[in-house]
Amino acid sequence: MIEKIREKMTGRNRKLMMIGVMIVGYIACVFLAEGNLLNRQMKSLIVPLGINIILAVSLNITTGFLGELSLGHAGFMAIGAYTGAIFTKYVTWLSPFPAFLIAILLGGVMAAIFGVLIGMPVLRLKGDYLAIVTLAFGEIIRSVINAMDVTGGAKGLSKIPTYTTYTWVYLVIIVTIVVARRLLHSRQGRAIVSIRENTIAAEAMGVQVTRYKILAFAIAAFFAGMAGVLYAHNFSILKPDTFDYNKSIDILVFVVLGGMGSIKGSVIAATVLTILPEVLRSADDLRKLLYALALIVIMVYKSGNGKEMISRLLKKKEAV
């Protein structure tokens, strides 16, 4: 049934439906948030949930599409968060709407600039080395923020205006998802995916590996930066320690659990993993443990001999 509808809808119809879904989704969100359906605890989760979705989808661009592990995603988020927060704190003569819009864009652009700067040296590396260097950059960003005056050092920034609303978060989520989807099906996106599948073959086919790696890095950093701005204007306080290596791993868990390369998966995993620990209050201590087990089990099962091991355990003999 659904397949048939999908087949019928081509081109414009499909676009219209997507827009319809977005609007319905927005109304549903507002209804949930403003109505009395949710308790306060759940309401306070909506914004962090949205931020996590943006982070997960953006990390998916580097880890899922490009196939390179980035362990410094929280660093880009930090750059965006501090840029946006410093902007709105010092530019008080602008009214909230333009100020916040500029802050979001500025945070994203700043993070993207750093994405390019970091991307350029990192690109010569791949696999393990690349992952470690992104980790190192994440830590460098954090300790530089810690040492600077304008960022408030280790004490952090406080009294950031709380501009983040459900609407803003929803808008940024939509933009992130749409861009990620469009990217995947574009010429550039196919080039990026070809690098993941086989770098040497892609290079032989004329794909400019370096350029597309930088592109993927910059786009992912841009959205992480925007998520950072939303984060800063939600809690009104920023501390450098929030953006440590553990935060980057948390985002990575969303991406891995949702399935690398799947945007839908990232959204679902970010949603479930943000809400679940809050619902299962007693299991809060176990959150990290569960994340860790999830990473290991998924990897061993998916890409290793895990499947064989389990089927052998179940004594299912597969025909070769």
Add this chain to the structure above:
Amino acid sequence: MESVIEQIINGLRTGSIYALIALGYTMVYGIAKMINFAHGDIIMVGAYSLYVFISLLHIPVILSILLSILVCALLGITMEKVAYKPLRNAPPLAVLITAIGMSFLLQSLALLIFKANPIPFKSIIKLAPVKIGSITIAGISIITFLVTTLIMIFLTLFIRYTKAGRAMRAVSEDRQAAELMGIDVNRTISMVFAIGSALGAVAGILYVCQYQTLQPTLGALPGIKAFVAAVFGGIGSVPGAMLGGILLGVIESISKAYISSELADAIVFSVLVLVLLLKPSGLLGKNRIEKV
């Protein structure tokens, strides 16, 4: 002048610990071609097991040290068998994510068992400081230098002259060929993990004697820094890990004292970035040729 020398001695002490940890990274990388991200947390396990054996079970010091080393070696072997062995032919991304998962697993287990509050621990090294001229060298520094130097000499001899050491070198050179020559590859890999983790335990013991507190995350930062050291010296190279560790310790200690203590970490990580940009194979590493 004295203060510079004292800073260098401090740097050598931390650097020796880094070197011990870096050896674990480099040996495992050489043989299994993977970065064992959980290696930093083995240090934490070593430190905690020492605490359990000495402070909770009141076992004599020497025996406790040996037991801690044994615990870590067994943990290393188990980790390899459970998590890494099924992924031996998997893409590097999958292996790396599994290793990160392993690191998180160890940290969160420690968090569940020992809670997040730092536990004070009294150093087991009670050696009076030595004065040479106007320079004082702490007892812990002397012990650290002695232990690391001895371990490095033994390890070099072991790798160079014993049958097991030769097997390790053969497997890291060409796994398939080594297997054809009758080397038990699985056993060799297990042994490397055991030795690497045992060195990690020694590093953990020295580390906890120096800082005298225990936290579930204590291994993470030295672990990453030791990795930087391993890359600095040339990953896969045993003398490289020693050199890289000691140099990195001195760089860190000097920048902490004379540049900025907040920026010291940033400087250490910049070393990694610079090394990878200028000479990706590290100081003593071999150049790798990429094959299709």
